[in-house]
Amino acid sequence: MLKKLRRVGPPLLMLAPSLILVGVFVYGLIVANFTTSLTDNHTAAQATGQKPAVVVWFTNYIDLLASEDFQHSLMNLVLYTVVFLAGTMVMGFLWAWMLEKPMKGEGIFRSVYLFPMAVSFVASGVVWRWLLNSNQDEQASGLNRLFQMVGLDALQNNWWNNVTFGIIAIAIPAIWQLSGYVMALFLAGFRGIPDELREAARMDGASEWKLYRHVLFPQLSPVALSALIIIGHMSLKAFDLIMSISKPANYQTKVPAVDMFVFKSSFDYANAAAVGSILLIIVAIVIVPYLIRTNREEKQ
Amino acid sequence: MRVNRRMTATVATAAVLGLTLAACGGGDTSGDDGGEGGGEQVEVFTWWAAGSEKAGLDAMVGVFDEQHPDIEFVNGAVAGGAGSAAKDLLQTRLQAQDPPDTFQAHAGLELQDYIDAAQIEDVSDLYDEFGLTDVFPADLVDRLSTEDGAIYSIPSNIHRANVVWANPTVLEDNGIDPEAEYADLDAWMADLDKLDKAGVTALSVGTTWTQVHLLETVLLASLGADAYSGLWDGTTDWESAEVTSALENFETLIGYTNEDRDGLDWPEATQMVIDGGAAFNVMGDWAVAAFEEQDKVLGTDFTAAPVAGTDGTFDFLADSFTLPVGAPDPDGAKAWLETVGSLEGQVAFNKAKGSIPARTDADPADFSEYQQTAIDSFANDTIVSSLAHGAATPVATLNAISDATSKFTTGASDLAGFQSELAAAAQG
Numbered sequence: 225m226l227k228k229l230r231r232v233g234p235p236l237l238m239l240a241p242s243l244i245l246v247g248v249f250v251y252g253l254i255v256a257n258f259t260t261s262l263t264d265n266h267t268a269a270q271a272t273g274q275k276p277a278v279v280v281w282f283t284n285y286i287d288l289l290a291s292e293d294f295q296h297s298l299m300n301l302v303l304y305t306v307v308f309l310a311g312t313m314v315m316g317f318l319w320a321w322m323l324e325k326p327m328k329g330e331g332i333f334r335s336v337y338l339f340p341m342a343v344s345f346v347a348s349g350v351v352w353r354w355l356l357n358s359n360q361d362e363q364a365s366g367l368n369r370l371f372q373m374v375g376l377d378a379l380q381n382n383w384w385n386n387v388t389f390g391i392i393a394i395a396i397p398a399i400w401q402l403s404g405y406v407m408a409l410f411l412a413g414f415r416g417i418p419d420e421l422r423e424a425a426r427m428d429g430a431s432e433w434k435l436y437r438h439v440l441f442p443q444l445s446p447v448a449l450s451a452l453i454i455i456g457h458m459s460l461k462a463f464d465l466i467m468s469i470s471k472p473a474n475y476q477t478k479v480p481a482v483d484m485f486v487f488k489s490s491f492d493y494a495n496a497a498a499v500g501s502i503l504l505i506i507v508a509i510v511i512v513p514y515l516i517r518t519n520r521e522e523k524q
Numbered sequence: 525m526r527v528n529r530r531m532t533a534t535v536a537t538a539a540v541l542g543l544t545l546a547a548c549g550g551g552d553t554s555g556d557d558g559g560e561g562g563g564e565q566v567e568v569f570t571w572w573a574a575g576s577e578k579a580g581l582d583a584m585v586g587v588f589d590e591q592h593p594d595i596e597f598v599n600g601a602v603a604g605g606a607g608s609a610a611k612d613l614l615q616t617r618l619q620a621q622d623p624p625d626t627f628q629a630h631a632g633l634e635l636q637d638y639i640d641a642a643q644i645e646d647v648s649d650l651y652d653e654f655g656l657t658d659v660f661p662a663d664l665v666d667r668l669s670t671e672d673g674a675i676y677s678i679p680s681n682i683h684r685a686n687v688v689w690a691n692p693t694v695l696e697d698n699g700i701d702p703e704a705e706y707a708d709l710d711a712w713m714a715d716l717d718k719l720d721k722a723g724v725t726a727l728s729v730g731t732t733w734t735q736v737h738l739l740e741t742v743l744l745a746s747l748g749a750d751a752y753s754g755l756w757d758g759t760t761d762w763e764s765a766e767v768t769s770a771l772e773n774f775e776t777l778i779g780y781t782n783e784d785r786d787g788l789d790w791p792e793a794t795q796m797v798i799d800g801g802a803a804f805n806v807m808g809d810w811a812v813a814a815f816e817e818q819d820k821v822l823g824t825d826f827t828a829a830p831v832a833g834t835d836g837t838f839d840f841l842a843d844s845f846t847l848p849v850g851a852p853d854p855d856g857a858k859a860w861l862e863t864v865g866s867l868e869g870q871v872a873f874n875k876a877k878g879s880i881p882a883r884t885d886a887d888p889a890d891f892s893e894y895q896q897t898a899i900d901s902f903a904n905d906t907i908v909s910s911l912a913h914g915a916a917t918p919v920a921t922l923n924a925i926s927d928a929t930s931k932f933t934t935g936a937s938d939l940a941g942f943q944s945e946l947a948a949a950a951q952g
Contacts, residue, residue, distance in 0.1 A: 266920075267637070267640065267920070268637035268638065268640055268641040268643075269637075269640035269641050269642075271619065271641065272619070272641040272642060272643065274640060274641055274642050275640070293927065293931070296936070353787055356787075357784050357787060358783050358784045358786075358787065359782065359783050359784045360783065362723065363725065363782065363783070363784075363801075382783060385783070385784070385786055385787075385934065387934045387935050387936045469787075470786065470787070471731045471732060471786065473731070473732035473733065473923075473926045473927065473930050474731065474732060474786050474930050474934070475927065475930040475931040475934050475936055476786070476930075476934045476936070486923060486927075488615075489608070489611065489612060489615070489919070489923070490919055490920040490923045490924075491615070491637050491641075491919065491920060492920060
């Protein structure tokens with residue numbers, strides 16, 4: 225017993241600070257958030273205990289999911305995530321594929337594609353808000369003006385001010401910023417495939433397409449999955465980019481994270497917490513299977 | 525070996541203790557700043573961090589230093605988002621029971637949440653102590669008082685929301701008389717239509733809150749002062765036909781505005797009028813600072829008038845200061861509130877900020893031409909409370925109305941849907 229304690233004790237003590245901090249500030253607060261979301265704590269008076277808040281179980285969730293406005297936010301989130309994921313994966317892969325073959329100036333291109341990631345979403349949002357100005361024809365500026373100058377007037381549109389698809393316009397800067405990161409991941413994946421494998425495939429008479437289809441793609445799939453998960457969870461939490469291009473009150477660009485912010489500033493803590501929990505569940509649906517899978521692979 | 529292991533354990537224990545202590549100690553350090561020695565300093569929390577607002581605050585501090593040389597002023601201004609960043613931080617600090625000594629808030633129902641949460645004190649005894657009851661207009665004091673006669677803030681300045689700014693050059697170019705006074709919205713909309721057909725942006729507007737600002741002036745113009753005020757106390761029915769026709773006017777007006785509105789804040793929307801890119805802009809009278817900063821002259825380079833159909837009504841909003849419950853230094857806060865309410869403080873502040881004093885005993889001759897007209901209107905007109913600036917409703921109602929407005933102006937709801945959402949929002 226004592227021996228066991230001696231063996232386990234010190235590492236446990238070393239881990240204790242982080243365990244305690246994570247326990248309190250991550251898991252403890254998740255529990256606190258969840259309990260708030262089960263109450264009718266919708267006013268400032270209830271938040272400070274001047275008026276009682278009672279447990280209403282899942283009423284807030286039901287009301288939220290039934291409301292047309294929140295459904296619009298969720299739809300926006302789905303659209304944004306699909307376009308953002310597809311955009312970064314396609315661009316990232318194309319760039320990685322082009323850079324994969326040894327060529328002159330590879331380092332320069334790699335840096336050029338990666339640089340946008342160094343810019344914060346808030347800073348790039350300020351610039352993109354101008355580029356994505358929705359004025360057309362005479363008053364046009366930004367990209368719409370550019371379209372006019374090159375004679376593509378028909379491409380002018382109102383960008384993020386379209387009530388149904390506006391959110392997709394905000395995915396454009398997000399794609400611009402993170403494609404380089406996905407490229408770096410894929411490039412690492414390509415470089416991790418030994419040349420022998422390619423040579424062996426060629427020796428066996430595989431065409432270039434078959435080489436990719438049967439030799440390289442299977443080796444890249446773990447990388448692709450990691451990229452999907454990383455970009456996916458970033459997309460689900462999208463807030464700063466949307467806030468700096470649009471405004472929290474703009475209906476066309478609402479997503480759950482923005483709803484959470486607006487509820488909080490209305491002193492409606494219960495609904496803010498409920499939106500937070502819904503977001504956590506959505507992210508968990510994406511992340512948990514991935515974690516289980518990675519865990520299993522590591523054990524093997 | 526043995527020693528080493530024991531040492532490891534000791535170090536680890538020490539680390540745990542250290543971190544735990546640090547975590548526990550973190551909470552109360554920030555509260556100490558103004559705590560010791562009473563009456564030495566006062567932390568004033570505002571969102572006046574730039575431009576004419578900062579100039580006003582500096583002028584007020586100048587008077588404060590003269591009146592209370594023994595108390596140090598600590599500037600707690602938080603910049604960003606037209607006050608939204610400051611309000612967020614304030615919400616957090618009040619929740620954590622770490623209030624500043626005094627904070628800025630829009631006078632009126634925006635204070636209701638703080639009152640309900642028992643976060644601010646009744647200051648009506650300070651009104652008696654400083655002799656403020658008689659120097660503020662009765663209309664205003666009524667609006668600041670709760671039903672039981674308690675008053676929770678002292679106003680520092682008054683702004684008018686129902687002002688329309690115009691560029692006379694743009695109007696003349698399109699054959700419209702810049703001197704024209706519009707009796708009602710219909711007359712105004714006829715000219716706006718003319719401008720719109722000529723390919724000019726007839727009316728510039730910005731993001732959601734400026735659209736709500738426009739909405740409130742349209743409601744005021746269409747319904748009249750009494751029915752407009754009735755919207756906020758439940759005596760005017762939001763579902764009525766009068767409100768429907770007011771919202772139809774709003775719909776028409778939005779049709780004359782710039783398409784990129786949701787991306788602009790008020791300075792950019794007003795700038796369109798200054799630059800001649802738009803003919804009219806409805807904005808509160810803080811916009812006068814934007815014109816004057818660019819050396820524009822009232823009457824020749826720009827005109828200002830009450831929004832069509834609202835002449836004789838003063839749609840008011842006011843900044844005010846509060847006494848938070850548990851303020852670290854209530855004596856310092858009271859000294860600040862005394863300066864805020866004093867004639868010298870109000871004159872110095874408003875001369876710099878461009879608003880007008882809440883006190884009626886200020887000499888109009890001290891102020892600019894526009895301010896003089898505003899002082900005159902404030903003394904003689906019917907006073908109503910602004911919706912977009914927190915005087916008429918609590919924050920949650922305003923947010924719900926803003927959401928409904930944004931939904932409508934982006935085309936996601938029709939007029940009937942908009943009206944029923946507004947009715948639901950006003951019921952809370």
